[in-house]
Amino acid sequence: MAVTSPAPVAPAVPSGARPRRRTAGPSRPAPRTATAVITLSLIAAAFAIPLISMLEFSLRTADGHGLDHWIALFSPETAGRYSVIWTGLGNSLILALVTVAIVLLLLAPTMLLVTLRFPRLRRTMELLCLLPLSLPAIVLVVGLVPIYLGIGRSLGTGAWTLAFAYGVTVIPYAYRAIQSNIDAVDVVTLSEAARTLGAGWLSVVLRVLVPNLRRGLLAACLISVAVVLGEFTIASLLNRSTLQTALFVVNKQDPYAAVILSLLSLAFAYVLLVLIGRVGGPRRGPRRRRDRATS
Amino acid sequence: MSTLTASAPSTGLTVRTVSKSFGRTTVLHDFDLEIRPGEMISLLGPSGCGKTTALRIIAGLESPDGGQVFLGDRDVVSVPTNRRDLGMVFQSYSLFPHLDVAANTAFGLGMRRVDAAERRTRTAEALRLVGLEAHAERYPHELSGGQQQRVALARALVTEPRLLLLDEPLSALDAKVRVQLRDQIRQIQLRLGITTVFVTHDQEEALAVSDRIAVMNEGRVEQFDTPERLYRTPATSAVAAFIGTSLRVPVTVRDNTALLFGLAVALQAPRADGEATVLVRPENVIVVQAEPNATVLSSSFLGATRRTLLRTDEGLELIMQHGAEQTLDAEQRVSVSVRPEPVLAV
Numbered sequence: 110m111a112v113t114s115p116a117p118v119a120p121a122v123p124s125g126a127r128p129r130r131r132t133a134g135p136s137r138p139a140p141r142t143a144t145a146v147i148t149l150s151l152i153a154a155a156f157a158i159p160l161i162s163m164l165e166f167s168l169r170t171a172d173g174h175g176l177d178h179w180i181a182l183f184s185p186e187t188a189g190r191y192s193v194i195w196t197g198l199g200n201s202l203i204l205a206l207v208t209v210a211i212v213l214l215l216l217a218p219t220m221l222l223v224t225l226r227f228p229r230l231r232r233t234m235e236l237l238c239l240l241p242l243s244l245p246a247i248v249l250v251v252g253l254v255p256i257y258l259g260i261g262r263s264l265g266t267g268a269w270t271l272a273f274a275y276g277v278t279v280i281p282y283a284y285r286a287i288q289s290n291i292d293a294v295d296v297v298t299l300s301e302a303a304r305t306l307g308a309g310w311l312s313v314v315l316r317v318l319v320p321n322l323r324r325g326l327l328a329a330c331l332i333s334v335a336v337v338l339g340e341f342t343i344a345s346l347l348n349r350s351t352l353q354t355a356l357f358v359v360n361k362q363d364p365y366a367a368v369i370l371s372l373l374s375l376a377f378a379y380v381l382l383v384l385i386g387r388v389g390g391p392r393r394g395p396r397r398r399r400d401r402a403t404s
Numbered sequence: 405m406s407t408l409t410a411s412a413p414s415t416g417l418t419v420r421t422v423s424k425s426f427g428r429t430t431v432l433h434d435f436d437l438e439i440r441p442g443e444m445i446s447l448l449g450p451s452g453c454g455k456t457t458a459l460r461i462i463a464g465l466e467s468p469d470g471g472q473v474f475l476g477d478r479d480v481v482s483v484p485t486n487r488r489d490l491g492m493v494f495q496s497y498s499l500f501p502h503l504d505v506a507a508n509t510a511f512g513l514g515m516r517r518v519d520a521a522e523r524r525t526r527t528a529e530a531l532r533l534v535g536l537e538a539h540a541e542r543y544p545h546e547l548s549g550g551q552q553q554r555v556a557l558a559r560a561l562v563t564e565p566r567l568l569l570l571d572e573p574l575s576a577l578d579a580k581v582r583v584q585l586r587d588q589i590r591q592i593q594l595r596l597g598i599t600t601v602f603v604t605h606d607q608e609e610a611l612a613v614s615d616r617i618a619v620m621n622e623g624r625v626e627q628f629d630t631p632e633r634l635y636r637t638p639a640t641s642a643v644a645a646f647i648g649t650s651l652r653v654p655v656t657v658r659d660n661t662a663l664l665f666g667l668a669v670a671l672q673a674p675r676a677d678g679e680a681t682v683l684v685r686p687e688n689v690i691v692v693q694a695e696p697n698a699t700v701l702s703s704s705f706l707g708a709t710r711r712t713l714l715r716t717d718e719g720l721e722l723i724m725q726h727g728a729e730q731t732l733d734a735e736q737r738v739s740v741s742v743r744p745e746p747v748l749a750v
Contacts, residue, residue: 295496301465302498304485305569306559307515320502
């Protein structure tokens with residue numbers, strides 16, 4: 110009895126269509142210049158005052174201010190006195206490198222694998238990666254002690270072995286940095302597109318995914334380096350010498366040297382940040398000549 | 405030195421009894437398809453009918469649970485995607501954001517280790533083919549959606565693949581750009597003679613660009629035929645319902661004819677006598693000079709045509725699509741009949 114018309118006239122806008130660009134939301138009034146200047150000045154002061162105070166403290170001498178403590182730190186005569194610092198710094202840099210290697214060669218590929226091949230495991234992986242955040246360092250050390258007894262017997266007691274523990278402690282931070290970048294890039298479609306164009310998995314990762322995940326990977330590296338350079342509890346309780354444990358020792362002998370080295374480590378972190386901003390920033394507009402782009 | 409030409413190598417595609425399930429859901433049931441070299445076919449069907457899964461299996465992006473996929477004479481089921489020598493354009497914009505248009509286009513040539521000079525020549529030719537040679541140094545974020553899909557098309561064609569796969573490449577574009585790009589894709593396909601599989605849920609798109617269309621429903625091919633035959637002689641009610649608009653009219657069948665508004669109309673396929681429902685296209689409903697048997701409910705102007713809603717004296721509601729010059733007013737009494745085209749009984 111019923112007569113139907115299942116497919117009426119096509120709508121003017123296709124159902125599958127979506128707007129190419131997001132429309133702007135309701136406009137908000139920009140903060141007044143004076144408000145912005147005051148806010149930024151307060152924030153800058155919050156950062157600058159401790160640093161300036163440290164610098165001022167490091168320049169104090171018996172008769173005023175000077176570079177005596179800075180010169181003493183780097184002079185050959187006092188090299189033996191501060192050798193523990195250089196040993197600790199060297200160990201920390203090695204630890205930073207190994208930890209970064211763990212992040213780049215173990216964590217990042219695992220995250221890509223989960224995203225591309227096992228998306229159902231993502232929640233589990235996220236839970237596992239964020240778990241170390243809920244563990245206080247002291248609890249972690251209690252668990253790590255028997256493991257490090259085994260590591261000591263098999264791999265020795267070198268400071269670099271701390272990287273295994275640091276690899277665990279940096280995972281939550283590195284995971285968030287990389288995952289937010291993965292979420293912002295359609296890695297599945299990009300990798301499928303590259304595959305259909307003839308790229309093997311190695312080419313997909315190195316020529317397509319890594320360049321597009323550069324910011325997340327570099328941010329993860331920065332966070333890892335910062336965590337490693339600033340970590341004290343695990344190194345101290347596992348009886349390893351790092352920059353922080355060395356600073357603690359030196360601070361008892363010479364508080365000026367400890368402050369100078371703290372300033373230098375902050376400067377090092379700042380330089381890393383600038384490098385990441387330069388290297389990992391988005392490319393705006395054509396930079397390369399066409400012949401380079403196609404070669 | 406090589407450029408994109410009509411002599412680009414093309415090949416036929418045969419899909420045999422391919423099946424695929426995701427968990428307990430079977431997406432493809434014994435899916436078969438045979439495409440001739442140089443032919444452009446569409447996989448058409450509603451969302452979830454398995455058309456994209458079928459395309460991804462052809463591309464090697466999904467593994468079938470069973471069946472074979474022949475590219476030419478070779479079964480490629482176990483061949484990885486990157487060795488199938490195909491080009492693919494995706495629904496979502498898939499250009500590499502870190503590469504400019506030229507580098508995106510040349511990507512496949514780089515993977516094939518084509519030397520730099522030839523790469524430049526072929527890239528320029530591919531971009532000229534899609535009308536974007538002036539945009540070679542732009543980055544994807546500097547292009548419109550239509551331009552990005554044209555670059556994706558150039559990137560897929562530059563390697564002169566044996567098979568071109570298009571996975572709803574127009575669905576993210578606005579209506580006007582869709583039609584332009586759709587026509588451009590067809591022109592390029594005809595010019596290059598490349599075997600092409602086009603997935604879409606838009607019947608108008610499929611009808612406009614395809615040599616043949618495979619209408620899919622619940623993981624099966626309902627009918628694989630030319631657009632005209634699909635429209636005029638749909639094999640199943642699902643095809644009739646999906647291609648164009650069909651009115652379901654209850655009739656009595658006798659001697660393989662149906663009595664419609666006093667007119668004996670032949671059935672497309674033999675059927676036993678008795679009650680049945682036939683499918684009638686709105687353009688086959690007409691108004692004739694005779695005793696009125698229906699009332700006009702409303703009439704809409706659609707440009708070249710009008711669409712008029714009628715109710716017969718028996719209470720049936722009908723849609724009639726007719727020329728814009730024929731005007732009918734609401735409440736007007738008319739005599740409705742149908743053109744004597746064979747109808748499908750369901």
